[in-house]
Amino acid sequence: MILFYNPYESGFNSGATRRVAFLMSGLKEQSIDCSFYNKDNLLESTILRKLASIPVLNRLLYFLQILLFSLKGYSVVTEVILAPVFMRNVHLTIHDLKAFDTKAKRGRGKKFLYTFFARIARSIITVSDYTKSQLVELCGVSESKITVIYNGIRKVNLDLLANINTQKEYDFVYVSSFAKHKRHKQLIEALPDSSSLLLIGQDFGELGSVESTVTQLGSNVTILTNVESDEALYRSIKSAKIGVFPSVYEGFGIPVLEYFAADLFIVTSDIAPFKELGRFINLQHAADDQESLSCSLQDSLANYESKSPNEIEKLDIFNELSLSKSLCDLVERSKRLQL
Secondary structure, three states: EEEEEOOOOOOOOOHHHHHHHHHHHHHHHOOOEEEEHHHHHOOOHHHHHHHHOOHHHHHHHHHHHHHHHHHHOEEEEOOOOOOOOOOOOOOEEOOOOOOHHHOOOOOOOHHHHHHHHHHHOOOEEEEHHHHHHHHHHHHHOOOEEEOOOOOOOOHHHHHHHHHHHOOOOOEEEEEEEEEEHOHHHHHHHHOOOEEEEEEOOOEEOOHHHHHHHHHHHHHHEEOOOOOOOHHHHHHOOOOOEEEEEEOOOOOOOOOHHHHHHHOEEEEEEHHHHHHHHHHHOOEEEOOHHHHHHHHHHHHHHHHHHHHOOOOOOHHHHHHHHHHHHHHHHHHHHHHHHHO
């Protein structure tokens, strides 16, 4: 039994929980038992709900629950850094190390915790070679205990995208949570005259500032903070001509694959994870460089119509079956080491 433990998020709307849904679909296709533990599970118990609402005790609660699950024999995949990662059947997932990135400006106080727990962890899962190299360089973690399992896109979602036909209503679309390092405001400021932009994502503290920027500049920007289904998301993506991703810090970047599957012209910053995805990207600009971003948007409008159709076969290595098999292999190796 593989248990994905991420109690502070419910549903499958964020990048982290969408990854869980993706891997679980691949595991179920192989008839492997798996489950997801989230907020809904905590709410079922009055005691757990009250403990989880207390800032210090909630972390202790998560630690004890993961320890209990691991002692019961579950293979636990978790993003909770304060976890019993010294257990061989606890696999710590680290999407990125924003705590160490000055441009992200978030979580600097977590550096010590990330370094300590990354070093004592028996097994770490990352989503890109870039994050793996950061763990080695910044946290002093041995490469041998880090496994890269990329994010991906389900085959059923590829079929869904292929069958959606919609008119182009926007020049650009950006799918990403509203956080400072995502650089939504800089994107709005760089928009070519008379162009339109669709923003899709949850608020991580920056939405108000983004809305103020739109109002101040009078930009033609539409904002969606909630989509009810994958079909609604993909219909929105396919209503644009160009998919953009100007973020200055990422662990992977799932929307790049979705843009590609939707046959959009793709423009991203030149950060390391996007260089790993370079085969899917048409144009890259210097990260955090306003002039470079502006020029790339202008160039994309001038060239998107001449783009050849995207080769969907390039996405084969990012399907749920192949990536979930990588997780199964990791779990099996850990079990053998426990014997």
